[in-house]
Amino acid sequence: MAEDDKKAKTTTAANKGGTKKEKPPAVEDKPFADFMHQDYLPALKQELENQGIEDLDLKFEKRRVPPLDTKGDCWQVIGTWQGGNRRFVVYFPKADIKGPRAFSCAADGTQPSTIEPFLMDERKINLSLLVFGVVQRLNAQKWLARN
Numbered sequence: 001m002a003e004d005d006k007k008a009k010t011t012t013a014a015n016k017g018g019t020k021k022e023k024p025p026a027v028e029d030k031p032f033a034d035f036m037h038q039d040y041l042p043a044l045k046q047e048l049e050n051q052g053i054e055d056l057d058l059k060f061e062k063r064r065v066p067p068l069d070t071k072g073d074c075w076q077v078i079g080t081w082q083g084g085n086r087r088f089v090v091y092f093p094k095a096d097i098k099g100p101r102a103f104s105c106a107a108d109g110t111q112p113s114t115i116e117p118f119l120m121d122e123r124k125i126n127l128s129l130l131v132f133g134v135v136q137r138l139n140a141q142k143w144l145a146r147n
Contacts, residue, residue, distance in 0.1 A: 028126050032075070032095045036060045039127055040097075041077065047131050048079070051144045056081045065091060065115070079134075084109060086143055090118060090134060097125050103137055 027039045041058050048056050057080045062073045075092040089112070091102040101119055104112035119125060119133045138144055 026126070028097060032092070032097065033060075035097065035127075036075075036077070040130060043127055043131050044077070044079070044134060047135055048138075051135060051138075053081050053144070055083070088134065088138060090130075091115065097130065103133075105137065105141055105143075 027035060030038070037060060041060060045056060045058050059078045060075070061078065062075050064072075065074050065076075075095050077090040077092075078087070079089075080087045086105075086107055087109075088103065088105040091104075093100050093102075101117070102115045103118035104115045106112040118137075119129060122129060135144070
């Protein structure tokens with residue numbers, strides 16, 4: 001009986017080693033700019049349109065952050081709608097979705113009064129969480145059609 005157990009273990013070990021399929025790389029593992037243009041912006045636009053925003057303009061640009069008066073530029077996802085009257089920005093200072101992130105929003109063409117940490121307590125950042133975070137923040141402002 002001990003020999004049968006050895007054969008079963010050997011067969012199982014051989015199957016594990018030779019037939020394991022490799023997972024395709026996650027979209028979040030793409031280079032930062034590729035992920036933003038190919039995945040994040042389209043997913044965010046689609047979800048915000050599903051939430052009732054009709055004239056959304058989304059941009060991905062490297063700009064200065066005026067309230068912080070930083071010495072360098074910062075990658076930003078900038079969303080505007082209602083003819084520019086509503087605006088949000090997601091900041092990526094290190095060109096890495098897993099690095100520090102911040103969020104701001106403003107209405108009526110004003111500058112944001114605060115820039116807040118964005119999804120800082122999350123261990124694993126992925127596409128759906130980045131989209132959900134923006135929707136959650138805009139919903140808290142009562143800016144979405146469902147409110």
